[in-house]
Amino acid sequence: MASHIVGYPRMGPKRELKFALESFWDGKSSAEDLEKVATDLRASIWKQMSEAGIKYIPSNTFSYYDQVLDTTAMLGAVPDRYSWTGGEIGHSTYFSMARGNATVPAMEMTKWFDTNYHFIVPELGPETKFSYASHKAVSEYKEAKALGVDTVPVLVGPVSYLLLSKPAKGVEKSFSLLSLVGSILPIYKEVIAELKAAGASWIQFDEPTLVKDLDAHQLAAFTSAYTDLESSLSGLNVLIETYFADVPAESYKTLTSLSGVTAYGFDLVRGTKTLDLVKSVGFPSGKYLFAGVVDGRNIWADDLAASLSTLQSLEAVVGKDKLVVSTSCSLMHTAVDLVNETKLDSEIKSWLAFAAQKVVEVNALGKALAGQKDEAYFAANAAAQASRKSSPRVNNEEVQKAAAALKGSDHRRATTVSARLDAQQKKLNLPVLPTTTIGSFPQTMDLRRVRREYKAKKISEEEYVSAIKEEISKVVKIQEELDIDVLVHGEPERNDMVEYFGEQLSGFAFTANGWVQSYGSRCVKPPIIYGDVSRPNPMTVFWSKIAQSMTKRPMKGMLTGPVTILNWSFVRNDQPRFETCYQIALAIKKEVEDLEAGGIQVIQIDEAALREGLPLRKSEHAFYLDWAVHSFRITNCGVQDTTQIHTHMCYSNFNDIIHSIINMDADVITIENSRSDEKLLSVFREGVTYGAGIGPGVYDIHSPRIPSTEEIADRVNKMLAVLDTNILWVNPDCGLKTRKYAEVKPALTNMVSAAKLIRTQLASTK
Numbered sequence: 001m002a003s004h005i006v007g008y009p010r011m012g013p014k015r016e017l018k019f020a021l022e023s024f025w026d027g028k029s030s031a032e033d034l035e036k037v038a039t040d041l042r043a044s045i046w047k048q049m050s051e052a053g054i055k056y057i058p059s060n061t062f063s064y065y066d067q068v069l070d071t072t073a074m075l076g077a078v079p080d081r082y083s084w085t086g087g088e089i090g091h092s093t094y095f096s097m098a099r100g101n102a103t104v105p106a107m108e109m110t111k112w113f114d115t116n117y118h119f120i121v122p123e124l125g126p127e128t129k130f131s132y133a134s135h136k137a138v139s140e141y142k143e144a145k146a147l148g149v150d151t152v153p154v155l156v157g158p159v160s161y162l163l164l165s166k167p168a169k170g171v172e173k174s175f176s177l178l179s180l181v182g183s184i185l186p187i188y189k190e191v192i193a194e195l196k197a198a199g200a201s202w203i204q205f206d207e208p209t210l211v212k213d214l215d216a217h218q219l220a221a222f223t224s225a226y227t228d229l230e231s232s233l234s235g236l237n238v239l240i241e242t243y244f245a246d247v248p249a250e251s252y253k254t255l256t257s258l259s260g261v262t263a264y265g266f267d268l269v270r271g272t273k274t275l276d277l278v279k280s281v282g283f284p285s286g287k288y289l290f291a292g293v294v295d296g297r298n299i300w301a302d303d304l305a306a307s308l309s310t311l312q313s314l315e316a317v318v319g320k321d322k323l324v325v326s327t328s329c330s331l332m333h334t335a336v337d338l339v340n341e342t343k344l345d346s347e348i349k350s351w352l353a354f355a356a357q358k359v360v361e362v363n364a365l366g367k368a369l370a371g372q373k374d375e376a377y378f379a380a381n382a383a384a385q386a387s388r389k390s391s392p393r394v395n396n397e398e399v400q401k402a403a404a405a406l407k408g409s410d411h412r413r414a415t416t417v418s419a420r421l422d423a424q425q426k427k428l429n430l431p432v433l434p435t436t437t438i439g440s441f442p443q444t445m446d447l448r449r450v451r452r453e454y455k456a457k458k459i460s461e462e463e464y465v466s467a468i469k470e471e472i473s474k475v476v477k478i479q480e481e482l483d484i485d486v487l488v489h490g491e492p493e494r495n496d497m498v499e500y501f502g503e504q505l506s507g508f509a510f511t512a513n514g515w516v517q518s519y520g521s522r523c524v525k526p527p528i529i530y531g532d533v534s535r536p537n538p539m540t541v542f543w544s545k546i547a548q549s550m551t552k553r554p555m556k557g558m559l560t561g562p563v564t565i566l567n568w569s570f571v572r573n574d575q576p577r578f579e580t581c582y583q584i585a586l587a588i589k590k591e592v593e594d595l596e597a598g599g600i601q602v603i604q605i606d607e608a609a610l611r612e613g614l615p616l617r618k619s620e621h622a623f624y625l626d627w628a629v630h631s632f633r634i635t636n637c638g639v640q641d642t643t644q645i646h647t648h649m650c651y652s653n654f655n656d657i658i659h660s661i662i663n664m665d666a667d668v669i670t671i672e673n674s675r676s677d678e679k680l681l682s683v684f685r686e687g688v689t690y691g692a693g694i695g696p697g698v699y700d701i702h703s704p705r706i707p708s709t710e711e712i713a714d715r716v717n718k719m720l721a722v723l724d725t726n727i728l729w730v731n732p733d734c735g736l737k738t739r740k741y742a743e744v745k746p747a748l749t750n751m752v753s754a755a756k757l758i759r760t761q762l763a764s765t766k
């Protein structure tokens, strides 16, 4: 029985690619140095899969930055502003598109479906010229072949590529991206011809948009694209890979009717309904089913007995020789190798499988189906599954009871937001258009070193506390000098806004090397939620009280909300996500109450990831929003009217969920906005009644650019045209942790000047 891997992490087990990239970008190493690291990483991945016995090993899933950007490079679809003059796209043009350069900003980055990975959004218009400008897919295929590994080259499919693109500036309203299908297919045909000439016998097209709600026109694009490619593809086995959810029934029909396609890959972890479709509707005879039973989005060891039983039931439908065991999606969304986790305790470790271990699981399932079951391996797996189910570390009855008691009730603060804002204003006495920041201040090398040395026990607790206090005091002073109204402590004690809380909550484990790529060279280390969640001790109160003691101005307590902790962690798969979310909500509630008791009058509960956690299919939105918003309200429903609750959100595409946001019932919401002013403001223009405080970001923190006072004032004035003066706050888009002080100080100076300028104008027109 054959086995297949959809894709593999690129960063390397110790983030070798990250360090090579950053060193190259800093001019500290050459292109050859970078390429050598990349070549070695690819070789070791192919070797590992080949030695494990995987039959269908992917190539071209490596990337220097992003696979969608690689496709843009392959198609030569470089926006004019990068002044590319043709030929093979080199590092300079490629990284300029990804990161911008001294004169030109980067292309837009957005979330890859509902993952924490970001891709670079192609910008296409009627004027875009396409040409075959990156031979990466072919050269990687040849590179593997030279190492003795015959791989399956992977391409982002043409229809998903177009559906994930955005219309170039100026043609936003008038242009249909799918009209370009005829322009990009000739390039795909050139790539296919070269792959065939190089000896490829399989090709994989990733078409993940097939799991979304598609209309008839979009579905027709799949039929016409693959019909057009059919003759070029003849002689090749063609796999269309879908992932992240089930394929809707209508799309399943279209997909399985495509001619020229040999195989279909389905995510059977998040797409259990596809499993039902295969069984009830049927599967085209003679075609291969790549059954994604091993979860690529998580770190749990597979329940091999359960997967084997699923696979056996599929065998009966598609035939023994047509079933291929696979991962649910690319393994790039999970951690790399459990072998490097030397500090994780052995019981928890026995429950886990990272990418390297998942490759072994896929192969073991394939062999078991072929009658060569490794009994010892399966028995060890069954024992680990049983130990996880019954472990007292997983189950905490008290927490389960408290979480169960939450269901069915509303958990809402007793008074209206306007009454609360009045009560708070009496205490806080803020000016109109109060200024604030989102939480983090620049994370300098020194600060990272202090945290690292403390973790490694190279400095004492005393030295650590004193270094962090000094940093907080510096940040407080800067804000007072800038005359910001509501201060933050700068989050210097936090490695990451989710990992930091995970490290302090019970029911969480954390890794030493469990990095997952978030964008480019940036990685996150999601904590692992393995058991019922509780908060043994206060997590932020110590630092918040110290920070508040340094100033007379209000100091925001700074927490990450339950939905964001959930969405950015590896979550347990033995209970519904909402159960875990309610448990985290109760833990954060205790922290909120302790902050309030400690004299903190303004508490921000970040829900940066609430929007991105929205399910891919509309039919599931209402249920998610209901428990997500409820979880947020649980955290703060018990505070006094005079305690001001803020929340902050990134990715401001809120128009479709504005009523849920209002329903969160926060006193103030700060929103990332500066790249989409118009979008956000249009909601309010359309007459949505909004009475809480709101701070749409007035400048983009992702860019080193310093906004002028006039520019910020102009933005604020635009907002005042649709929002009441007494509810508007002035703040940047998001936290400042990735910026330098040389950028932050002038930008905030201009922000405060803009607020003061408009306050004066408002006072004179009264």
Ligand SMILES: CN1c2c(nc(N)[nH]c2=O)NC[C@@H]1CNc1ccc(C(=O)N[C@@H](CCC(=O)N[C@@H](CCC(=O)N[C@@H](CCC(=O)O)C(=O)O)C(=O)O)C(=O)O)cc1
Pocket (backbone or CB within 6 Å): 116, 443, 445, 448, 449, 451, 452, 494, 495, 496, 497, 498, 499, 518, 519, 521, 522, 523, 524, 525, 568, 608, 650, 738
């Ligand atoms: C807001 N965002 C976040 C997301 N997800 C999260 N879980 N957290 C987020 O904040 N998703 C959406 C966005 C994504 N944005 C970012 C932005 C920046 C990063 C980033 O910079 N990541 C760092 C690692 C962060 C971290 O945990 N650092 C630790 C440890 C530092 C470390 O590993 N040091 C090295 C040595 C390096 C050195 O400085 O010498 C080591 O110890 O080996 C810390 O700061 O203490 C990154 O480097 O990629 C990610 C997502």
Ligand SMILES: N[C@@H](CCS)C(=O)O
Pocket (backbone or CB within 6 Å): 438, 439, 440, 497, 558, 606, 608, 648, 650, 734, 735, 736, 737
């Ligand atoms: N408080 C966090 C929010 C990031 S989304 C920060 O400022 O970094």
Ligand SMILES: [Zn+2]
Pocket (backbone or CB within 6 Å): 438, 608, 648, 649, 650, 672, 733, 734, 735
């Ligand atoms: Zn943010």
